[in-house]
Every structure is written in C-alpha cells, then in structure tokens.
Amino acid sequence: MTTIRPATPADLAAALDIYNAVYPDHAETLEETEHFLAGLRDNPLQPHVQDWLAEVGGRPVGTARLWQAPWMFHPDRYHLELAVLPEFRRRGIGAALFGTAQRHWQGRGAREVLAGAKETEADALPMLERRGFREVMRFFDNVLRLNGFDAAQWEAEMRLPEGVRAVTFADLQTELGEEAAWLAYYACQTEARLDVPRTAPPSEVALADFRNYRSKATFDPAGVWLAVTEAGEVVAMSELWRDLTNLERLNIGLTGTRRAWRRRGLGLALKLRGMVQAQQHGIREIWTSNASNNVPMLALNDRLGFRRQPAHVECQWGRAEDCRA
Structure with missing residues (x-):
C-alpha cells in the first residue's frame, strides 16, 4: 500500500537518500540540505517550503518538495521537485505525489509553478505536459x-x-x-x-x-x-x-x-x-x-x-x- 504524507524533519535523511539515488550527479550531503532549508526559513521574504514523503509498506520510495526561490521571488511563483526510486516507478507514485503538491499550490493560489526533468527521463516530461506544463528553457551540465x-x-x-x-x-x-x-x-x-x-x-x-x-x-x-x-x-x-x-x-x-x-x-x-x-x-x-x-x-x-x-x-x-x- 502506498501512502503520501507531509514530511517531518526526521524524514529529511530518507528523502535525501531518494533524491541522491535519482540524481546522483547532483547529490548533496545532509548538512548541505539542512543549510539550504535554514536559509529559506531565515530569509526575510519568508519563502514557502513543503515536503512530502511517499512510502510503500513503510519504506520511503518517493519525495516531493514545493518551495519558493528567494533569488527569483514572486509570492505566487513556486518550484516543484519530485523523485521516485527507479524500481518503484510506473505504479502511480509520482502521479500521487504530484497531485498532492498540486492541491497544495492550488490552495495557496499559485499562479506559476516551475518543474523539470532530464530529457532522458521518458515518463517525467510527458507527465508534466499532460498536466499543463510547457517547456521554457533547457540547462546543460x-x-x-x-x-x-x-x-x-x-x-x-x-x-x-x-x-x-x-x-x-x-x-x-x-x-x-x-x-x-x-x-x-x-x-x-x-x-x-x-x-x-x-x-x-x-x-x-x-x-x-x-x-x-x-x-x-x-x-x-x-x-x-x-x-x-x-x-x-x-x-x-x-x-x-x-x-x-x-x-x-x-x-x-x-x-x-x-x-x-x-x-x-x-x-x-x-x-x-x-x-x-x-x-x-x-x-x-x-x-x-x-x-x-x-x-x-x-x-x-x-x-x-x-x-x-x-x-x-x-x-x-x-x-x-x-x-x-
């Protein structure tokens, strides 16, 4: 059984493990992630951030974060990051995380959401397109x-x-x-x-x-x-x-x-x-x-x-x- 719930500070390490497994080229340490989140909390703009965790049988398998970037801030602009472990994909977990985040940003009156994926991720980009997203820019490592x-x-x-x-x-x-x-x-x-x-x-x-x-x-x-x-x-x-x-x-x-x-x-x-x-x-x-x-x-x-x-x-x-x- 899959459950989606708001993440707590105690979940941060598990969520980071998922992110690092999905995006190894941009892996972070727990210290870096904690520093990033503390910077958001302390910023005078008070940017919003909300994390969720997807679990299957109590095991963390997916994560999502909806947040606002202080360096390109608008009170109605949000960024969505979503990751699901490869072996748990095509089970509707990504869609469930997306839907949870979507209801959250709709409740906050968001007017813009930015999200993305590697061009090699066959499922992620079509999922975004089906939900009304359009490509605006590409970034090369x-x-x-x-x-x-x-x-x-x-x-x-x-x-x-x-x-x-x-x-x-x-x-x-x-x-x-x-x-x-x-x-x-x-x-x-x-x-x-x-x-x-x-x-x-x-x-x-x-x-x-x-x-x-x-x-x-x-x-x-x-x-x-x-x-x-x-x-x-x-x-x-x-x-x-x-x-x-x-x-x-x-x-x-x-x-x-x-x-x-x-x-x-x-x-x-x-x-x-x-x-x-x-x-x-x-x-x-x-x-x-x-x-x-x-x-x-x-x-x-x-x-x-x-x-x-x-x-x-x-x-x-x-x-x-x-x-x-």
Whole structure:
C-alpha cells in the first residue's frame, strides 16, 4: 500500500537518500540540505517550503518538495521537485505525489509553478505536459576532465588587461579586511548576476543572505577568483565550489563580469586560473551548468573541453507577473 504524507524533519535523511539515488550527479550531503532549508526559513521574504514523503509498506520510495526561490521571488511563483526510486516507478507514485503538491499550490493560489526533468527521463516530461506544463528553457551540465586540460595552450587568455589583477577572495580578505572584501565581492556579483539566463527575473539578494549562502561547507574563499582594479573595485569573478559527495570534483558557481568591463576576457582569465588551481590540487572533474540560450558561454565551454550532458528541461505552468524588488 502506498501512502503520501507531509514530511517531518526526521524524514529529511530518507528523502535525501531518494533524491541522491535519482540524481546522483547532483547529490548533496545532509548538512548541505539542512543549510539550504535554514536559509529559506531565515530569509526575510519568508519563502514557502513543503515536503512530502511517499512510502510503500513503510519504506520511503518517493519525495516531493514545493518551495519558493528567494533569488527569483514572486509570492505566487513556486518550484516543484519530485523523485521516485527507479524500481518503484510506473505504479502511480509520482502521479500521487504530484497531485498532492498540486492541491497544495492550488490552495495557496499559485499562479506559476516551475518543474523539470532530464530529457532522458521518458515518463517525467510527458507527465508534466499532460498536466499543463510547457517547456521554457533547457540547462546543460558541462563536464571537464582535467587530465586532458593543457594550461600552456591558454597562457595568452590568462593575461589580464593593464591595471587589473587577479586575486582570490581569501587573499582579498587579507588585503582589505573581511567586511570590505565581502562588500566588494557582493557588489560585483549583484551586477553580474542580472544578465544570467533564467526562467524568471532575478530578485534582489541582500548582503546578509549573500553571505549566509556562502557560509556553507562547500564554499571555499580560495576557490573564488576576482579581477580587481587599481581602485580596488571587483569587476569580474569566477567561483569554484567544493563537492562534498565527490572530493575529486568541483562545481563552478557564477562566472560573470560587471557590464562596463565585458568583452575584455576577464571572466575567461579567471576561470582558467581556477582550472589550473584545481588541476594542481588533484581535482579530476569540474562541472558547470549553462542555459541553452547562453550561447556564448556554451561555445566557450566547448572550446575549453567541457562535454555536454543530457539537458535538464525546465517547464512552466501558468505565469506570475514579474515582481522586482
């Protein structure tokens, strides 16, 4: 017998085991998931989050989460994540979880829900289409095997324009002091993220939330490369995050440049420094994710030797009006 019930904090580990089994390329530790949920609870926007657990004979076999993202927030926009263990699929469990989540968002008056699946998941995407979702964007995981990366071929691209130097965030903190370094890093990220392709407009992220997100164990100040002018302004950035489920892998966060400094090769020069650094530390793989309409970044990653994985297809039900802070 299958039962669907609201999940409790005591169910978090079991739900995470299901998620990690279904999405091993994006596996998380319990500590990471707890940090993420605490960030939602503490966010001043008070985003909604609700989890459910599907059980068969008392065994957890499926999970769903309906939540709101503070970084692209609208009070009527929700995100749905759903996972069922492969050996328990085609028994109506996914449909039951979806129906439970759907009744919940209808009760809250949702006007938009975003959900998705890998293009290789034969059942998930048709299920979403039958329920009124339509494809709005694709995201590719791109993987670089560092044993084939030759930094010597990129020496020219690693040079920065006169008056700009590369420094890690860890070193910038030593130079400027912690508070000034955080403000400089935040100012660059705040502008650079505005033009990142996404399925909804970005909303403002406060400095406190920016710092809180980077207080988790995957953040490495020495893995954040910044381009700094003689005036001390951070004008470009490239982040490498630890992967706590695979210590031979790093994940690229945001690589971006402030608008006035674009088309000077700053992002590429910083990204290359991170790749060299990773190689020197014995890292075997670097992963990044890019939207299908981010053609320049996809082309650059192709040049660097990244290999595209099957796309995540993001689908949308309804549409909330843009809500900007």
